[in-house]
Every structure is written in C-alpha cells, then in structure tokens.
Amino acid sequence: MAKILVNAVGDQCPIPVVKATKALGEVTEAGTVEVQVDNEIAIQNLTRLADSKGLKSKSEKINDKLFSITMEVTGPVAADGGEAVCVPDSRGDFIVAVDSDVMGKGSDELGATLMKGFIYAVSQLEKLPKAMLFYNGGAKLTVEGAVSVEDLKNMEAQGVEILTCGTCLNFYGLTDKLAVGSVTNMYTIVEKLSSARVIKP
Numbered sequence: 001m002a003k004i005l006v007n008a009v010g011d012q013c014p015i016p017v018v019k020a021t022k023a024l025g026e027v028t029e030a031g032t033v034e035v036q037v038d039n040e041i042a043i044q045n046l047t048r049l050a051d052s053k054g055l056k057s058k059s060e061k062i063n064d065k066l067f068s069i070t071m072e073v074t075g076p077v078a079a080d081g082g083e084a085v086c087v088p089d090s091r092g093d094f095i096v097a098v099d100s101d102v103m104g105k106g107s108d109e110l111g112a113t114l115m116k117g118f119i120y121a122v123s124q125l126e127k128l129p130k131a132m133l134f135y136n137g138g139a140k141l142t143v144e145g146a147v148s149v150e151d152l153k154n155m156e157a158q159g160v161e162i163l164t165c166g167t168c169l170n171f172y173g174l175t176d177k178l179a180v181g182s183v184t185n186m187y188t189i190v191e192k193l194s195s196a197r198v199i200k201p
Contacts, residue, residue, distance in 0.1 A: 002031030013086035016042045024077040034070045040159030059157035092127035094197040098138035119148040135165035143177040
C-alpha cells in the first residue's frame with residue numbers, strides 16, 4: 001500500500017492544493033496521501049479537494065501550528081475536478097451546544113444513533129460552527145472511544161473550537177480521557193453562548 005507524505009507547511013493557498021493534486025496524480029495503487037499544513041484554511045480547501053475527487057478524508061489538528069489531512073485512494077485518481085481555488089474561512093457565526101450523549105427523549109439507543117448522525121451532519125455543513133460546546137452528558141462525546149471523535153477531530157482541524165466542560169468530565173470520571181479539543185469552564189461556556197446564535201440537538 002502506497003503512502004505519500006506532502007509537506008505544505010508554510011505554503012499559502014493555492015500551493016497546498018497544487019501539491020496535493022500532484023501527489024494524487026502520482027498514485028498508481030491503493031494507499032494514502034497525507035498533507036501537512038500550518039493553518040485551518042488549508043485544511044478546509046484540501047477537504048474540498050478530496051470531496052471533489054470522491055475521496056474519503058480524515059483531518060486532525062496535531063498542535064497549534066501543525067494540521068494534517070489524509071486522503072484514502074484505491075487506485076489512480078482522475079485528473080478532473082479539484083481546481084486550486086482559495087476559498088475564505090468556511091466557519092459560520094453560530095455555536096453548537098450539546099448537553100447530552102443522546103438526542104431527544106425516548107429510547108437512549110435510538111438517541112445515541114441520532115446524536116452520532118447529528119454530529120456527522122454538522123461536520124458536513126457548508127458553513128461549520130465557530131465552536132461546539134459539550135457539557136453534562138455531552139462531555140461523554142469528546143472522550144476516548146466515543147463514536148463521533150473522528151468527526152469532531154475533522155472539524156477541529158478546520159478551525160472549529162471543541163470545548164468540553166471540565167467539571168462535567170470530572171463528575172463522570174473522564175478527566176484523563178479527553179480525545180479531542182480542550183477543557184473549559186462555565187464562565188467560558190456562558191460567554192460563548194451569549195456571543196453567537198446557538199443550535200442545540
């Protein structure tokens with residue numbers, strides 16, 4: 001299985017997309033193309049490139065100055081599509097607040113499935129939220145083993161702030177299990193909720 005690593009750290013758009021497109025064109029067998037960049041906007045544009053070519057992609061924020069997107073390929077990639085267009089920041093002016101690990105009332109099993117679908121749907125929006133807040137039972141969605149962690153990591157890599165209530169993590173015994181985003185407090189949660197339009201599942 002081929003693995004191609006593209007270093008586009010320090011490059012401004014459209015260079016990361018150009019480099020990724022060139023690497024994809026060199027693929028002759030199943031494998032992955034990983035592109036490393038230093039900003040969220042590049043990840044957003046590279047995600048669009050992957051989507052335009054029908055490729056499954058996974059992005060991750062490694063640290064404040066390093067982001068990575070990995071595209072899965074099954075063979076030669078068509079040259080059409082994926083034009084190197086620099087698109088502005090795709091984050092919107094709203095916040096998503098999640099206070100439970102299930103969506104709605106009734107069956108918790110169904111609610112867990114609905115919540116997974118809700119978070120995935122948010123990750124596919126044309127305009128991503130500025131931030132996602134997780135508190136009370138919602139704190140269980142940002143820890144190791146949670147089903148939506150990869151979707152949340154993809155959004156974090158594109159600049160979405162993922163914040164989880166520290167008191168809530170402590171209450172559920174999950175303080176050391178946080179897998180995405182950062183720990184926050186009630187003051188910040190109130191500040192975020194009062195500063196933008198809020199969507200709740």
